[in-house]
Amino acid sequence: MLERLGVQPADLEMSDAIGRFARAELAPNAAEVDRDEIPATRYVPQLAELGVMGMNLPERWGGIGATPVALILALAEIARACASTSSMVGAHYLATDSILIGGDDELRARYLPDAAAGTRLGAFALTEPRAGSNPADMATRATREGDGYRLRGVKHFISNANAADFIVIYAKTDPSAGTRGISAFVVDRRSAGVEVAPAEKLMGIRGAPAHEVALDCFVPAANRLGAEGSGFRTAMKVLDNSRLDVAATSLGIAEAALEAATGWARQRHVGGEPLARKQGLQWMVADMRTRLEAAWLLTLQAAVRRGAGQPFTDHASMAKLYASEMVGFVTDAALQIHGGYGFTREMPLERLVRDARILRIYEGSSEIQRLVIARAAFA
Numbered sequence: 001m002l003e004r005l006g007v008q009p010a011d012l013e014m015s016d017a018i019g020r021f022a023r024a025e026l027a028p029n030a031a032e033v034d035r036d037e038i039p040a041t042r043y044v045p046q047l048a049e050l051g052v053m054g055m056n057l058p059e060r061w062g063g064i065g066a067t068p069v070a071l072i073l074a075l076a077e078i079a080r081a082c083a084s085t086s087s088m089v090g091a092h093y094l095a096t097d098s099i100l101i102g103g104d105d106e107l108r109a110r111y112l113p114d115a116a117a118g119t120r121l122g123a124f125a126l127t128e129p130r131a132g133s134n135p136a137d138m139a140t141r142a143t144r145e146g147d148g149y150r151l152r153g154v155k156h157f158i159s160n161a162n163a164a165d166f167i168v169i170y171a172k173t174d175p176s177a178g179t180r181g182i183s184a185f186v187v188d189r190r191s192a193g194v195e196v197a198p199a200e201k202l203m204g205i206r207g208a209p210a211h212e213v214a215l216d217c218f219v220p221a222a223n224r225l226g227a228e229g230s231g232f233r234t235a236m237k238v239l240d241n242s243r244l245d246v247a248a249t250s251l252g253i254a255e256a257a258l259e260a261a262t263g264w265a266r267q268r269h270v271g272g273e274p275l276a277r278k279q280g281l282q283w284m285v286a287d288m289r290t291r292l293e294a295a296w297l298l299t300l301q302a303a304v305r306r307g308a309g310q311p312f313t314d315h316a317s318m319a320k321l322y323a324s325e326m327v328g329f330v331t332d333a334a335l336q337i338h339g340g341y342g343f344t345r346e347m348p349l350e351r352l353v354r355d356a357r358i359l360r361i362y363e364g365s366s367e368i369q370r371l372v373i374a375r376a377a378f379a
């Protein structure tokens with residue numbers, strides 16, 4: 001069955017190893033990471049050792065040449081143990097995919113092998129205080145200065161920004177050209193004029209801090225990704241990939257919630273019998289399983305298309321939309337099955353509910369995914 005879905009034994013081998021690490025190292029500390037807002041970047045060396053930090057990159061650039069299916073399975077394993085960690089890794093992929101897709105070989109060679117080795121962390125900066133769902137609204141400008149550009153503006157909600165070694169910044173080189181006036185640049189985090197604010201106080205994924213970044217910095221022309229005006233196209237391709245990563249994170253969190261719910265329903269007795277015998281709860285579990293399985297199929301289908309070089313933009317959007325809404329339902333139902341205990345911080349349920357909530361918002365909200373899916377239907 002799994003093979004017919006495009007899952008090869010090598011994909012499973014890789015995710016098994018990552019799953020073992022996630023269960024042994026990430027899961028036992030996930031509550032502490034959340035409670036004390038400990039950045040999940042502390043796991044970068046171990047993740048790099050397992051190949052995770054470069055899993056999205058080909059071997060030529062230091063990656064491990066994993067298939068898109070293997071990437072999904074691995075991220076789901078990580079998210080099942082600690083969603084902050086999968087979000088941190090996802091933000092790193094947003095940055096390295098930008099360089100892989102938009103950059104030339106010189107830039108790829110300068111950044112990607114170190115990024116894959118975990119010695120340089122990336123961040124991706126598209127969003128601004130007044131430009132989220134519609135990047136054309138962005139106000140950050142890149143104006144020619146000497147043999148490079150001056151970047152001026154403010155980016156908002158930038159994951160990994162403080163810990164990052166490099167940030168891929170999207171800025172307008174031609175403000176009159178809408179999305180065709182957007183260009184992308186790799187900026188070293190410690191350049192003069194890159195100011196990272198303290199982390200936002202987040203509802204969930206509290207080990208994956210997001211920051212405002214104020215820019216008034218010089219960047220050499222050699223650090224531009226591709227031609228002037230090609231930044232939006234690059235960002236959209238990067239987001240196609242990352243929407244699968246978000247779907248995978250949704251799957252992992254939902255797996256954790258379903259496992260907790262069935263475990264609780266087996267051992268919790270009400271009225272002399274386990275909750276698992278109550279038909280009302282059985283039906284909840286049946287719906288949780290069915291939606292989780294459907295989300296797996298959509299996500300694997302999109303990953304297989306990506307691996308085969310077929311168009312997958314709307315498939316990635318369907319996977320992200322369905323999986324992120326599925327995990328909202330599954331985590332809420334799992335909390336309900338735990339009754340009052342589920343509402344306490346002693347249990348992981350409330351954390352899973354909080355961590356899942358961002359998945360319907362970032363990397364294109366559910367409403368934006370619907371726009372993408374409908375646009376393809378009417379193309």
Ligand SMILES: Cc1cc2nc3c(=O)[nH]c(=O)nc-3n(C[C@H](O)[C@H](O)[C@H](O)COP(=O)(O)OP(=O)(O)OC[C@H]3O[C@@H](n4cnc5c(N)ncnc54)[C@H](O)[C@@H]3O)c2cc1C
Pocket residue numbers: 091124125126127129130131132133134156157158159160202210358361362363364365366367368371
């Ligand atoms: C924790 C966190 C981490 C993040 N990490 C990053 C990062 O690393 N890099 C980065 O660049 N960004 C990041 N973001 C930003 C994130 O991608 C944006 O918040 C998201 O794209 C939504 O943009 P917005 O917040 O400006 O909402 P808005 O664009 O203001 O949207 C508000 C609401 O209106 C809806 N809406 C907007 N347009 C339409 C429409 N045409 N039709 C129907 N409904 C619409 C939206 O769906 C949403 O519900 C992060 C955000 C958070 C909270």
